[in-house]
Amino acid sequence: MKAKAAILEEFKKPLVIRYVEIPPLLEGSILVKMVSSGICGSDIHMVDGEDPRVPIPIILGHEGVGEIVEINGEKKDLNGEILKRGDLIIWNRGVVCGECYFCKVLKMPYLCENRKIYGINRSFKEYPHLSGAYADLIILEEKTEILKLSPNTDPDVIVMAGCSGATAVHAIDALGDNLLDKTVVVQGGGPLGIFALALAKFQGAKNTILITGSSFRREIAEKIGVDMILDRNMSAEERVNKILDITYGRGADIVIEATGTNKAVPEGLRFLRKGGTYIIAGVASPQEKVPIDFYEVSSKNITIKGVWVSDAEHFKKAVSFVEKHQDLFATLITHKISLDEINYGLDLVRERKAGKVVITY
Ligand code: ZN
Ligand code: ZN
Secondary structure, eight states: OEEEEEEEOSTTSOOEEEEEEOOOOOTTOEEEEEEEEEEOHHHHHHHTTOOTTOOSSEEOOOOEEEEEEEESSOOBOTTSOBOOTTOEEEEOSEEOOSOSHHHHTSOOGGGOTTOEETTTSOOTTSTTSOOSSSBSEEEEOTTOOEEEOOTTSOHHHHGGGTTHHHHHHHHHHTTOSOOBTOEEEEEOOSHHHHHHHHHHHHTTBSEEEEEESOHHHHHHHHHTTOSEEEETTSOHHHHHHHHHHTTTTSOEEEEEEOSSOGGGHHHHHHHEEEEEEEEEOSOOSOOOOOOOOHHHHHHTTOEEEEOOSOOHHHHHHHHHHHHHTHHHHHTTEEEEEOGGGHHHHHHHHHTTOOSEEEEEO
C-alpha cells in the first residue's frame, strides 16, 4: 500500500501528486486515513515561499480530520479516552515539547520553541514523511494532542476548528474579559474573522461589526447574525464614522485584525475607543511594514496585543464550539473538492473566491 500525497516541491509552483511509501510506525504513532482537510489562507503564503517556517519538499495541510487505521501502543485523547482503530479524530496542528521555557515556565505552549506543525514546518524528507493533511494518509506522532469525535460530527465542518477556530478562540481569550455590552469590530471575513465574530456574538457582545470587501463573505456574516457589515469599498472615513455613530462617538471597545495583512492595522486603530484593545490575530507571515502613529496609541491608551497560533485549550474549546453549532459553520463551506483538485482549491483561496474550501478523501 502507498499513500497518495500532494507535495510542494518548488515554491510558487503547483503541488505535485505523488505515490509514496508508508514508513513503519514508531512507538506511540498513529496512522490515520484522511477524511477531510481544510485549505487555510496561510497555505498561499507557504506555497509562495513567504513563510520562513516552511521547508521543501513538504506535504502541506495543517487542518485535518481522519479515521484511525493503526496505533503503535496505547494513546489517549485530550478527554482521557483510549483511542482505537476506526475512531474519527481531529488533532491539534502544533505539537509542543512541554519542556522549554515557554511550555514549562510561562505556560504559553503556543510559543514553544520546538513547536512542530503538521503541514507547515515538517519536511517530507524527515520521519514520519506523511506529516501534512494534503495526502490520503497522515502519521501522527506520540505527543500529538487528539480529540475523538462523535460519529455524528460532520468532518467537513469540524475540520475548520483546528486552525482558524482555535486561533479565534485564542484571540477572544486573550481579551481576558467578558464581552457583554462590548462593541467588537473584526477586520476580514475569512474563516478566522467569521469565527471571531461568532464567538463574540455567542459571548454576548452588544455590537458585532465586520469589515469586508467580499459579497459572499457578507452573506456568510449575515447568516451568522453579524450586526453590521461595512464594505471595504467605502472610504475609511465613512467606516470610522459608522462605528462612532453606534458607540456614542467613542469608538469600538475591541478591534480584531483577521485579514492577514499589516495594511489593516492603521485603520483598525482608528476604530478603537480610548482604552480599547486591538488584537492582531491574522498576520502570519512577514510582509511589508506599515506606518503606525504611536501618539494615537499612547494618547488613546490603546492596548495592542499579538496573538500567535493556539494551544490545546483553544483547540478543545474551538472543537466544542463548532460541534455545538455545526449548521452555522456549515454555511462557511463554499467548495468541497478532491485531493486531485488541490491546486484549483488553492487558487480559489488565493483569489479570495471562496469561504472555506474543504478537501474530502
Ligand atoms: Zn491555518
Ligand atoms: Zn516547548
